[in-house]
Amino acid sequence: MSLIVKICGLSTRETLDVALDSGADMVGFVFFPPSPRHLSLETARELGKHAKRRATKVALTVDADDATLANIVEVLQPDILQLHGRETVARLRDIKQKFALPVMKAIAVETPADLAALPGYAAVADRILFDARAPKEATRPGGLGTVFDWHVLENLDLKLPFMVSGGLNAENVAEAIRVTRAGGVDVSSGVERAPGVKDAEMIREFIRAARATSSPSPLPVYGERSDRSCDPGEGESPHSSLSPSSRKQPLTPTLSPQERGEGAEAALRGNKS
Numbered sequence: 298m299s300l301i302v303k304i305c306g307l308s309t310r311e312t313l314d315v316a317l318d319s320g321a322d323m324v325g326f327v328f329f330p331p332s333p334r335h336l337s338l339e340t341a342r343e344l345g346k347h348a349k350r351r352a353t354k355v356a357l358t359v360d361a362d363d364a365t366l367a368n369i370v371e372v373l374q375p376d377i378l379q380l381h382g383r384e385t386v387a388r389l390r391d392i393k394q395k396f397a398l399p400v401m402k403a404i405a406v407e408t409p410a411d412l413a414a415l416p417g418y419a420a421v422a423d424r425i426l427f428d429a430r431a432p433k434e435a436t437r438p439g440g441l442g443t444v445f446d447w448h449v450l451e452n453l454d455l456k457l458p459f460m461v462s463g464g465l466n467a468e469n470v471a472e473a474i475r476v477t478r479a480g481g482v483d484v485s486s487g488v489e490r491a492p493g494v495k496d497a498e499m500i501r502e503f504i505r506a507a508r509a510t511s512s513p514s515p516l517p518v519y520g521e522r523s524d525r526s527c528d529p530g531e532g533e534s535p536h537s538s539l540s541p542s543s544r545k546q547p548l549t550p551t552l553s554p555q556e557r558g559e560g561a562e563a564a565l566r567g568n569k570s
């Protein structure tokens with residue numbers, strides 16, 4: 298099964314083309330005014346048209362209200378919504394129903410206890426993104442180039458596609474995949490020469506480095522499946538491979554409940570039947 302590579306925070310046609318031409322499976326567009334990658338609706342319309350059917354278009358929002366989401370969906374026509382704020386499980390359900398789009402919920406990770414909320418989200422989300430928890434003083438919940446301890450996910454048994462992000466770059470992406478066995482990786486700062494300024498060569502390097510890990514391995518890369526009623530339209534991507542038959546067997550958890558944190562135990566056992 299091939300790894301899903303997402304390049305996030307694209308804001309120009311040139312760098313979007315580099316990501317698409319280099320084989321990105323997902324291209325992410327940020328709609329969060331405090332971010333240096335925030336897109337206007339006008340630019341989103343243009344980039345959305347340009348990316349159509351060339352990769353899965355991801356709209357990243359942070360606690361957006363319905364009116365904001367409606368505008369984004371209208372102009373970008375995303376294939377999936379990335380919810381990167383404090384959205385509750387009920388809000389996820391509500392968004393899925395109102396916008397008829399799959400959702401990827403970002404979970405902020407620092408310690409095993411951060412996985413406590415995972416079962417609830419995994420019951421509704423179509424995909425999970427594990428990202429580094431932002432420092433309290435941060436002005437945004439992601440896109441900070443912060444790495445988390447990937448070993449927190451080492452023995453995760455999640456029957457849902459999941460990706461990792463947070464401070465990834467061409468140098469560390471292979472190790473992140475090796476430790477977490479994530480089915481996908483997501484990068485923003487690690488392919489920029491300044492906040493919000495994507496670098497063509499860094500994008501190519503990142504995708505090359507991530508792809509180099511997809512060569513046949515004795516250990517399964519798992520975590521990807523697409524059997525929800527609302528499929529992200531990833532079938533449209535020329536690069537993605539997300540058929541239900543691609544699901545792999547999870548690993549057996551080995552951490553103690555104490556090590557995992559109370560609620561994390563359920564996630565490590567498997568959150569859904």
Ligand SMILES: O=C(O)c1ccccc1N[C@@H]1O[C@H](COP(=O)(O)O)[C@@H](O)[C@H]1O
Pocket residue numbers: 305306325327329332333334357359381426428437438439440441442443462463464465483484485486487
């Ligand atoms: O990119 C942003 O500015 C951003 C703003 C608000 C929420 C999330 C944001 N970015 C996402 O954060 C992760 C990790 O990014 P990085 O590689 O560490 O810079 C990734 O999903 C970004 O898309």
